[in-house]
Amino acid sequence: MFKVKIDGIETEVNPNTIILTVANQELIDIPTLCYNENVETRGACRMCTVEVEVWGRKRLVTACNYPIQADIVIETQSERVKKLRRLILEVLLARTPESPRIQELAKQYSVKTPRFKLEQTHDNCIVCGLCVQACKEIVGVSAIGLSERGIFRKPITPYEESSHTCIGCGSCVYICPTDAIAMIDKDGKRYFPRWKTEFKLVGCETCGSYFATDAQIEYFRKVMGKDDPSLHYCPNCLILKETKK
Amino acid sequence: MAKRLLSWNDLKALQKDLIKNINPKSRWIAICEGTGCRVYGCLDVSKALEQELAKQGLNDIKVMHTGCHGFCERGTLMVIHPEGIFYSRVKPADIAEIVEKTIKNNQVIERLVYVDPQTNKKIPYEKDIPFYKFQKRMLLGQNQKISPTSINDYIAIGGYQALAKVLFSMTPEQVISEVKSAGLRGRGGGGFAAARKWESSRKAQGNPKYIICNADEGDPGAYMDRSVVEGNPHSVIEGMIIGAFTVGSSDGYVYIRHEYPLALHHITEAIKQAHEYGLLGENILGSNFSFDIKISRGGGAFVAGESSALMQSIEGRVAEPRAKYVHMAEHGLYNKPTVLNNVETWANVPLIINMGSAAYGKIGTEGSKGTKIFSLVGKINNTGLVEVPMGVTLRQIIYDIGGGIKQGKKFKAVQTGGPSGGVLPADRLDLQVDFDRLTEAGSMMGSGGMIVMDEDNCMVDVAKYFITFLQEESCGKCVPCREGLKRMLEILNKITEGKGEEGDMQTLDDLSLLLAEGSLCGLGNTAQNPVLSTIKYFRDEYMAHIRDKKCPAKVCKALIKYQINKEKCTGCYLCYNNCPSNAITGQPKQKHEIDQDKCVKCGICYDVCKFDAVTKE
Numbered sequence: 045m046f047k048v049k050i051d052g053i054e055t056e057v058n059p060n061t062i063i064l065t066v067a068n069q070e071l072i073d074i075p076t077l078c079y080n081e082n083v084e085t086r087g088a089c090r091m092c093t094v095e096v097e098v099w100g101r102k103r104l105v106t107a108c109n110y111p112i113q114a115d116i117v118i119e120t121q122s123e124r125v126k127k128l129r130r131l132i133l134e135v136l137l138a139r140t141p142e143s144p145r146i147q148e149l150a151k152q153y154s155v156k157t158p159r160f161k162l163e164q165t166h167d168n169c170i171v172c173g174l175c176v177q178a179c180k181e182i183v184g185v186s187a188i189g190l191s192e193r194g195i196f197r198k199p200i201t202p203y204e205e206s207s208h209t210c211i212g213c214g215s216c217v218y219i220c221p222t223d224a225i226a227m228i229d230k231d232g233k234r235y236f237p238r239w240k241t242e243f244k245l246v247g248c249e250t251c252g253s254y255f256a257t258d259a260q261i262e263y264f265r266k267v268m269g270k271d272d273p274s275l276h277y278c279p280n281c282l283i284l285k286e287t288k289k
Numbered sequence: 290m291a292k293r294l295l296s297w298n299d300l301k302a303l304q305k306d307l308i309k310n311i312n313p314k315s316r317w318i319a320i321c322e323g324t325g326c327r328v329y330g331c332l333d334v335s336k337a338l339e340q341e342l343a344k345q346g347l348n349d350i351k352v353m354h355t356g357c358h359g360f361c362e363r364g365t366l367m368v369i370h371p372e373g374i375f376y377s378r379v380k381p382a383d384i385a386e387i388v389e390k391t392i393k394n395n396q397v398i399e400r401l402v403y404v405d406p407q408t409n410k411k412i413p414y415e416k417d418i419p420f421y422k423f424q425k426r427m428l429l430g431q432n433q434k435i436s437p438t439s440i441n442d443y444i445a446i447g448g449y450q451a452l453a454k455v456l457f458s459m460t461p462e463q464v465i466s467e468v469k470s471a472g473l474r475g476r477g478g479g480g481f482a483a484a485r486k487w488e489s490s491r492k493a494q495g496n497p498k499y500i501i502c503n504a505d506e507g508d509p510g511a512y513m514d515r516s517v518v519e520g521n522p523h524s525v526i527e528g529m530i531i532g533a534f535t536v537g538s539s540d541g542y543v544y545i546r547h548e549y550p551l552a553l554h555h556i557t558e559a560i561k562q563a564h565e566y567g568l569l570g571e572n573i574l575g576s577n578f579s580f581d582i583k584i585s586r587g588g589g590a591f592v593a594g595e596s597s598a599l600m601q602s603i604e605g606r607v608a609e610p611r612a613k614y615v616h617m618a619e620h621g622l623y624n625k626p627t628v629l630n631n632v633e634t635w636a637n638v639p640l641i642i643n644m645g646s647a648a649y650g651k652i653g654t655e656g657s658k659g660t661k662i663f664s665l666v667g668k669i670n671n672t673g674l675v676e677v678p679m680g681v682t683l684r685q686i687i688y689d690i691g692g693g694i695k696q697g698k699k700f701k702a703v704q705t706g707g708p709s710g711g712v713l714p715a716d717r718l719d720l721q722v723d724f725d726r727l728t729e730a731g732s733m734m735g736s737g738g739m740i741v742m743d744e745d746n747c748m749v750d751v752a753k754y755f756i757t758f759l760q761e762e763s764c765g766k767c768v769p770c771r772e773g774l775k776r777m778l779e780i781l782n783k784i785t786e787g788k789g790e791e792g793d794m795q796t797l798d799d800l801s802l803l804l805a806e807g808s809l810c811g812l813g814n815t816a817q818n819p820v821l822s823t824i825k826y827f828r829d830e831y832m833a834h835i836r837d838k839k840c841p842a843k844v845c846k847a848l849i850k851y852q853i854n855k856e857k858c859t860g861c862y863l864c865y866n867n868c869p870s871n872a873i874t875g876q877p878k879q880k881h882e883i884d885q886d887k888c889v890k891c892g893i894c895y896d897v898c899k900f901d902a903v904t905k906e
Binding site: 086087088090091093104109110111124127135159161170171173195197 | 762774800
């Protein structure tokens with residue numbers, strides 16, 4: 045066990061506990077963008093940077109992936125931390141001036157108009173990579189990936205053409221921290237403009253409401269290796285059926 | 290197929306056999322066949338030489354096709370032994386004369402002899418040439434004695450003896466303690482103590498353990514590692530095997546960039562030869578120790594030289610750095626304990642074992658031991674690779690070895706450490722070059738790039754060059770490096786275009802902080818150095834661009850204007866004929882004039898005018 049002092053609160057943790065976990069336990073809010081507990085941590089957005097003191101040495105580390113390996117003092121709101129977060133938000137706001145999530149964080153950290161040219165791409169993507177990770181690690185189809193490098197880095201489908209492996213599940217949409225991926229369900233079809241990919245929606249055999257794409261059903265059937273009621277009925281009707289039994 | 294060496298005695302016997310017929314007084318010729326000299330056509334020179342020797346029946350004269358000698362400015366280089374006569378810029382047409390006069394009749398050919406640009410004196414012998422005389426060539430010196438594709442050459446000069454000594458007379462702890470007392474620090478950039486990495490990896494749990502040689506040299510203008518791998522691949526392999534024995538590793542990788550075809554060829558060949566002799570593979574030299582090396586080729590991304598990104602690349606993924614809160618020595622390649630050192634570091638290991646840490650530790654400064662190879666490039670007379678003991682001053686490197694600035698111009702600054710390093714001005718010329726002093730001065734050792742700049746270099750433009758490079762090479766994973774460098778470059782562009790504002794200096798300062806404190810990896814953490822160091826030493830130059838809209842070095846196109854001095858112009862039409870944008874008007878026997886609206890500021894008129902009539906303001 046190591047002694048932890050986080051924003052003045054003292055506690056003890058097991059070796060290799062991640063700072064963010066301790067913060068959550070102590071109800072201390074650390075802002076994150078690229079962190080999601082369901083996928084591997086990349087530490088890319090740097091928003092969760094905190095100041096730590098270990099062995100008498102102070103440094104900045106990212107709370108999402110720093111494993112505690114000694115007694116530690118953690119400051120989540122020191123001046124050094126706040127200054128860095130403000131600078132991160134200033135460049136992010138210049139990149140995605142229309143993103144409500146970034147606007148909200150910027151407001152919280154008193155970042156007003158960035159000193160830089162505001163991008164006019166109307167794209168809220170901050171290239172955190174969560175969509176790519178969800179598609180690979182949770183769904184398991186890797187229909188999208190990060191292409192190019194540096195400022196041109198972006199999530200795309202292969203060759204930026206309609207993807208053959210995408211199942212239209214929308215996991216990328218749900219995990220995106222800045223709502224940068226649109227999913228449009230209309231006229232029995234589901235469309236992802238960013239991925240240039242379109243699917244037929246399948247209706248529930250009981251109530252008729254659309255609950256999945258055809259590719260999703262096909263993929264689940266393959267993964268499960270058999271037919272299953274969940275491939276025929278929407279979640280609501282499925283629960284009703286189960287309770288009736 | 291070579292006979293496997295089954296013991297230290299076998300190796301000793303082979304070495305004895307290899308040198309028994311060598312007469313130190315016999316004549317032999319070393320031709321540099323490094324990449325630099327190949328560009329100058331050295332292969333044609335070698336071919337011509339061998340043909341001529343055969344024609345004259347001089348078959349007993351050995352021609353050694355060596356790796357890089359370092360004096361790349363003067364290629365093709367040829368050294369005729371035993372006297373050590375040094376000929377440079379040798380062409381195939383010179384060969385007949387060389388064979389006739391020098392080889393057969395011991396005469397020195399005056400026109401091929403090196404002329405010192407500072408004194409205008411002719412210097413016939415290599416050992417007397419200032420470029421070589423002031424160096425301490427512990428690593429590069431070996432390049433000139435061996436053919437990189439011959440393991441026998443390496444064994445003849447004592448190669449693999451350090452390995453045998455380690456295997457049969459030392460414990461891993463003794464090796465660690467020896468490397469520790471020698472004070473070996475990593476030559477790849479950070480200067481981390483090599484022995485400490487080895488020690489933690491040795492203690493770490495996990496199997497297998499990996500040894501990696503980082504040969505992904507990516508700094509603009511730097512090619513030290515390429516020349517070591519090209520010229521003496523066995524020294525790197527020997528160092529790696531010693532490292533592997535020390536940490537208990539069975540698997541090694543050489544990660545080498547694909548743009549280094551010759552180095553790749555030589556290291557591949559060397560690994561094959563070492564295998565045949567039983568110096569790699571199972572039961573090395575008949576001992577219980579087994580180790581093998583694979584080659585992994587990189588696509589040439591700058592970021593792939595960062596240790597964690599490099600390991601991702603070996604694993605077959607995109608080279609993206611990851612957090613190093615858990616050390617690579619414990620969780621590195623495939624999450625196993627891994628020791629990664631660069632080419633030059635590994636090549637130093639056999640030297641330390643052979644010399645002993647006491648002797649090795651005498652070279653260098655308190656905190657930085659041994660020698661360091663620098664690639665000395667830019668506005669310098671003697672472009673090339675120089676190996677110097679740590680602690681020599683920048684002035685010694687630039688003036689004594691480098692022969693000073695080209696065309697007698699004024700020294701302005703030297704950029705050390707590549708894109709992550711910084712520039713140092715004239716008043717820092719007496720700075721002793723070692724890891725700590727360079728860092729204190731706002732630059733860094735890096736892997737050893739040294740770019741010399743003169744009065745014609747604009748420091749804002751230099752910063753812009755490096756930030757452009759870094760912006761293109763940033764992997765784009767973390768926000769500070771990806772977005773911060775983009776904005777930094779925007780501001781530098783603005784300043785060099787004459788649109789700079791007072792607040793820009795503060796913004797550059799803030800962005801530097803964002804990079805240094807916020808970036809995920811070492812490349813981002815140091816990316817601000819070119820900007821910070823130029824601001825530190827050349828703030829006036831930034832202010833001249835911002836306030837006066839002037840570029841003092843007359844480099845930034847938007848801030849300069851070409852004009853024709855009517856008094857000097859003879860109306861010769863030379864500028865008129867060469868202007869690519871038809872911006873120059875002229876009538877027979879009339880003075881020329883430049884139409885500023887059409888002028889693209891290419892500077893051709895300025896360069897071609899024979900009467901100094903074109904001015905740059």
